Amino acid sequence: MSTVFNDVERMLSRAAIDLFEAHGAATSKTPSVEPPHQETECIVATIGFAVADGSRGALVMVASPAAIAALQPPDGDEHSEMILCDILGEFSNMLLGRVKNILLPRGVTLLLGTPTTAYALKLRLSSPFSPCRWLAFVVNDHAIRVRLEVALANDFPLADDAGESPMAAREGEMIVF
Amino acid sequence: MASKVLVVDDSMMVRQQVKRALGAADFAVVEAQDGMDALEKVMQNQDVCLIICDVNMPRMGGLDFLEALRKIPVFTSVPVVMLTTEAQPDLVARAKGLGAKGWIIKPFKPEMLLAAAQKLAASKAA
Numbered sequence: 001m002s003t004v005f006n007d008v009e010r011m012l013s014r015a016a017i018d019l020f021e022a023h024g025a026a027t028s029k030t031p032s033v034e035p036p037h038q039e040t041e042c043i044v045a046t047i048g049f050a051v052a053d054g055s056r057g058a059l060v061m062v063a064s065p066a067a068i069a070a071l072q073p074p075d076g077d078e079h080s081e082m083i084l085c086d087i088l089g090e091f092s093n094m095l096l097g098r099v100k101n102i103l104l105p106r107g108v109t110l111l112l113g114t115p116t117t118a119y120a121l122k123l124r125l126s127s128p129f130s131p132c133r134w135l136a137f138v139v140n141d142h143a144i145r146v147r148l149e150v151a152l153a154n155d156f157p158l159a160d161d162a163g164e165s166p167m168a169a170r171e172g173e174m175i176v177f
Numbered sequence: 178m179a180s181k182v183l184v185v186d187d188s189m190m191v192r193q194q195v196k197r198a199l200g201a202a203d204f205a206v207v208e209a210q211d212g213m214d215a216l217e218k219v220m221q222n223q224d225v226c227l228i229i230c231d232v233n234m235p236r237m238g239g240l241d242f243l244e245a246l247r248k249i250p251v252f253t254s255v256p257v258v259m260l261t262t263e264a265q266p267d268l269v270a271r272a273k274g275l276g277a278k279g280w281i282i283k284p285f286k287p288e289m290l291l292a293a294a295q296k297l298a299a300s301k302a303a
Contacts, residue, residue, distance in 0.1 A: 022284055075193050083189065090188040093233070094283055097262025101282075109265065114187060114235050169264055174289055175280040177273045 005131060005150055007158055008099070012059075012148050013135055015098035019091070020139045022171065025071055030136035030143075041121050043068060043084050045092040048113040049100075054153030057130060059099075059146065061092045062123065067142030081119040089115035095146070098171065107159035179205040180298045181224055185215040185239065186231040186260070191283070195229055195260070198287035199294055212237025216245060223251055226301040227294055232261035232268060240268065243275045256297040260285060 013029055020027040042064050050056040063071075065084050071091070074083045092115045100110040125147070132149035169175050182204045184195045189210075196206045207222050209215035211234040219225060228246070232239040239259055246252045258279040259272050269280050278297055281290065 072190065074190075075197075086189045090190050093188070094262050097264075097283070100262075101264045104265065112233055112263075114233055169280070169282055171262075171264075171282045172284060172286055173282055174258075174285075174293060175269065176293075177278055177280075 002131075002152065004152060004158060005133075008103075008150060009133055009135070009148055011102045012095070012099050012146065015102060016095055016135065016137055016146060018171075019095050019098055020071065020137065020144075023071060025140045027140075028138050030138060041065060041119065042123050043081075043088045043117060044120055044123065044125075045085070045088040045115050045117045047089075047092045047096050047115040049096060049110045051108060051110060051153070055151060057148070057150035058128070059092055059096050059148060060125070061088055061095070062125075062145040062147075063088055064142060067139060067144055070140040070142055071144075085117035085119060089117040101171070103158075105159075179203045180226045181205045181207060181222055182294060182298070183207045183209060183215060183218055183222065183225045183228045184230075185209045185212065185228065185234070185242065187211055187234040188231075191231065191260070194285075194287070195290065198285075198290045201287075201291055202295055204294065204298070211235050212239060212242030212245070215242050219246065219249070219252060225255060226298045228255060228257045229260050229290070229294070230257055232259055232263050240271055240275070243272065243277060247275055254301075256301055258293060258297065260290075 017027050042062055045061045046058055048058045068084045068087050072087045096112055128149040130149040130151035132147055135146045137144045184192050184206055186192050187210050192208045199206055207218055209218045213236045230239040243257055256278045259277055260281045262283050264282050279293055
């Protein structure tokens, strides 16, 4: 794996912990993880991204219905597949958004897609075409797995963090025009 | 009569969160799931006093929706607040140029959204 890939993986890991904790969830990262071969039901969310230089990739999140309901309790008593898929899709969007915001001051602008989700039994994910790595988190005592796959057009060096973020604001903040 | 707010987001979870936040005040919420849907909903609800809108959505994103909205004479000045994961300065500048009143980066604080909604709805009514 390239240095850039490792850097992005670290950013993703930090962003995931910040995101889950921002939702009041006790979160820890599991040191290493194998691809999930879950025998029970789970939800999968995936969202693609691209960079102007031709690099591209995808973020995949996998979680059980119980993990999603613990992270963001749905309204009322209804925990339908559609609602749980929607919640995990939005979390994948917020997670990739945070990675984008971390990369902005490093001179990389991700163009984000919109999330796609699925409900699965006995999940088997195919191998990606690009280099990938699985990360795993324990969130409110439930496992949430995240796969990062990135195909770099060039092994571009990330600019040093200048400290001065070009982000317009931080997560949770509002800009008033 | 309750002030009407249009919430545009492809996530049902976000629409529900916004609805709950605004439920603390006397707002009636109309929902749309993308920019195309929002254009239909505003034509059916021309009395909306505020629009809260995501940026990245299928079919039509929030900034393209805002651009289209401003071309409709009755909506040239309706207040719009963008609610998104994006913080890219050129996207923020585009929204500002199209007359948006604010930009919130998800996840949002309900009390902050409610305060902004009350202020903007009051300014529209004035």
